[in-house]
Amino acid sequence: MSAPTDAMPRPARSxxxxxxxxxxxxxxxxxxxxxxxxxxxxxxxxxxxxxTSFKTMPEIQSGGLMSLPHEPTAQAWVxxxxxxxxxxxxxxxxxxxxxxxxxxxxxxxxxVMIGAINGYALAKWPFPGARFVFAALxxxxxxxxxxxxxxxxxxxxxxxxxGSVEGLVLIHVIYGIPITTMLFRNFFLxxxxxxxxxxxxxxxxxxxxxxxxxxxxxxSVIVVALILQFTGIWNDFLFAVSFSNPxxxxxxxxxxxxxxxxxxxxxxNVHMAATVIAAAPTLILYILLGRYFLRGMTAGxxxx
Amino acid sequence: xxRFLQRHVSQIALSPSLALIAIFLYGFIAYTAAVSTTNSKxxxxxxxxxxxxxxxxxxxxxxWHVAFTNMFLFGGLFLLVTISLGLVIAILIDQxxxxxxxxxxxxxxxxAMSFVVxxxxxxWLLNPxxxxxxxxxxxxxxxxxxxxxxxxxxxxxxxxxAAFWQGCGLVMALFLAGLRGIDEDIWKAAAVDGIPAWRVxxxxxxxxxxxxxxxxxxxxxxxxxxxxxxxVALTNGGPGVSSDLPSVFMFDMAFRRTNLGLxxxxxxxxxxxxxxxxxxxxxxxTRERA
Numbered sequence: 377m378s379a380p381t382d383a384m385p386r387p388a389r390s391x392x393x394x395x396x397x398x399x400x401x402x403x404x405x406x407x408x409x410x411x412x413x414x415x416x417x418x419x420x421x422x423x424x425x426x427x428t429s430f431k432t433m434p435e436i437q438s439g440g441l442m443s444l445p446h447e448p449t450a451q452a453w454v455x456x457x458x459x460x461x462x463x464x465x466x467x468x469x470x471x472x473x474x475x476x477x478x479x480x481x482x483x484x485x486x487x488v489m490i491g492a493i494n495g496y497a498l499a500k501w502p503f504p505g506a507r508f509v510f511a512a513l514x515x516x517x518x519x520x521x522x523x524x525x526x527x528x529x530x531x532x533x534x535x536x537x538x539g540s541v542e543g544l545v546l547i548h549v550i551y552g553i554p555i556t557t558m559l560f561r562n563f564f565l566x567x568x569x570x571x572x573x574x575x576x577x578x579x580x581x582x583x584x585x586x587x588x589x590x591x592x593x594x595x596s597v598i599v600v601a602l603i604l605q606f607t608g609i610w611n612d613f614l615f616a617v618s619f620s621n622p623x624x625x626x627x628x629x630x631x632x633x634x635x636x637x638x639x640x641x642x643x644x645n646v647h648m649a650a651t652v653i654a655a656a657p658t659l660i661l662y663i664l665l666g667r668y669f670l671r672g673m674t675a676g677x678x679x680x
Numbered sequence: 681x682x683r684f685l686q687r688h689v690s691q692i693a694l695s696p697s698l699a700l701i702a703i704f705l706y707g708f709i710a711y712t713a714a715v716s717t718t719n720s721k722x723x724x725x726x727x728x729x730x731x732x733x734x735x736x737x738x739x740x741x742x743x744w745h746v747a748f749t750n751m752f753l754f755g756g757l758f759l760l761v762t763i764s765l766g767l768v769i770a771i772l773i774d775q776x777x778x779x780x781x782x783x784x785x786x787x788x789x790x791x792a793m794s795f796v797v798x799x800x801x802x803x804w805l806l807n808p809x810x811x812x813x814x815x816x817x818x819x820x821x822x823x824x825x826x827x828x829x830x831x832x833x834x835x836x837x838x839x840x841x842a843a844f845w846q847g848c849g850l851v852m853a854l855f856l857a858g859l860r861g862i863d864e865d866i867w868k869a870a871a872v873d874g875i876p877a878w879r880v881x882x883x884x885x886x887x888x889x890x891x892x893x894x895x896x897x898x899x900x901x902x903x904x905x906x907x908x909x910x911x912v913a914l915t916n917g918g919p920g921v922s923s924d925l926p927s928v929f930m931f932d933m934a935f936r937r938t939n940l941g942l943x944x945x946x947x948x949x950x951x952x953x954x955x956x957x958x959x960x961x962x963x964x965x966t967r968e969r970a
Contacts, residue, residue, distance in 0.1 A: 414769055414783070417845070418787050494694055497689075497691075512706075525947070526715065527724075613912070614927075617912075618931070628796045632800075635803070673850055
């Protein structure tokens with residue numbers, strides 16, 4: 377906005393032009409000050425989280441929320457990972473991190489695969505009533521899961537899966553169907569029908585076309601779906617707290633139990649380190665694949 | 681047989697999902713609705729039909745009143761703050777700034793984190809003996825008070841600021857996409873006429889973003905009804921029950937107070953709230969397209 381005035385020869389003692397120029401500079405300065413404020417508000421908490429996790433407890437109690445640690449120590453991280461007491465066991469977060477991984481990875485892979493096949497069937501092999509089937513599946517995105525919690529608990533008990541990681545995988549797969557189906561169906565609508573018609577005339581079947589033609593055309597939507605599901609399932613708390621027991625609890629539940637327990641001395645540095653550990657996998661995904669991340673979040677914002 | 685399989689392969693591929701959703705979604709909603717008409721305590725039982733008594737009891741439970749009112753209070757404040765600031769931040773970022781992607785990423789990274797993490801971060805920052813309050817005291821403003829977490833009258837602001845911190849990125853991104861979709865010629869025409877930028881925003885650009893506003897309001901409203909983890913991690917409904925929300929009430933009644941009938945009634949009310957938001961929206965959307 378301010379650039380063109382640079383190129384003009386500046387008439388001597390012209391108050392009008394200089395004031396316009398300084399006005400533009402002032403505007404830009406205010407703009408960047410506001411942006412710096414915004415950046416501080418959003419980035420500040422992460423900085424405080426990280427710097428506190430490297431401090432000792434005496435230093436934390438002496439104040440200085442924004443200061444860098446005087447003598448950085450990784451002790452809190454070691455404690456959070458391997459020694460902190462969560463409930464009655466004192467083995468740190470590592471077991472729960474493992475639980476989250478063992479739960480999240482299969483749940484993500486299976487639900488993305490199911491969603492891809494559903495989306496492909498709905499978008500490329502339509503049949504009478506396909507629109508109704510789509511609507512019935514996708515409506516699941518809007519339902520607050522509180523309304524199914526009790527019957528799911530009963531079902532998991534009946535199946536002998538209550539309190540197990542397998543039970544959580546099953547629940548995440550089932551309730552992942554609406555969002556993954558929606559994502560893939562909407563993407564596959566843009567795959568040209570002619571390609572599929574030609575392949576069908578050549579005698580190719582449903583799955584051959586899916587694996588050989590449609591999937592190779594859609595790496596981006598697969599990445600979006602993987603990120604969306606990974607973030608959603610890793611970060612889930614409602615299902616985790618409802619259907620896990622102390623030995624199968626995922627990270628979110630363990631972290632909440634660690635920080636919000638009323639017993640013992642609160643070791644804030646350990647809490648902060650634990651929080652960073654819990655947030656790390658999805659944050660890393662965001663940093664590496666931010667572009668796909670946004671697409672996933674806008675698609676996934678509807679879901680519970 | 682083979683021919684049948686080939687002709688109906690699409691339906692066959694979909695049928696497991698459809699069956700699962702029919703049972704686990706629609707079946708279970710019906711199940712919960714049925715439980716809400718019984719006097720079930722620790723386990724669902726269907727031999728003690730009480731009609732709509734649980735709903736009557738629900739709306740005569742003081743704690744539910746707090747939770748239900750909080751949903752609207754928290755929701756209203758959260759919508760107001762997030763939409764207005766989200767739009768302002770989107771406009772700031774849309775000024776052809778340097779390092780745009782840097783600023784965008786900073787506003788959006790909290791979306792990647794769980795509400796439990798966000799709740800814990802803000803619990804720490806709002807801690808009156810160690811957090812922001814102490815930091816401001818050390819800067820010399822010793823009368824500064826930030827007691828949101830311990831004051832039942834203002835605790836809702838703790839939820840609002842944490843939810844804003846987490847949710848602003850999405851709103852900003854949606855508005856930014858909307859701003860980028862507006863025809864450049866409008867800006868050129870306004871510049872020719874010498875109309876100041878703020879007037880173009882207020883009278884032309886923002887009205888053109890109406891569909892984005894609608895989407896944002898619906899998305900945020902759905903998340904407000906479902907808000908659960910944030911409250912559990914940040915305030916656990918406290919002090920007392922002053923920051924309770926319907927989801928927390930429902931969970932407590934189902935898993936801790938063994939009052940499944942009442943819990944089911946509260947879950948059904950939550951579902952109805954979602955439908956009350958969604959049905960007019962979907963109706964408007966389909967009419968627009970038709």
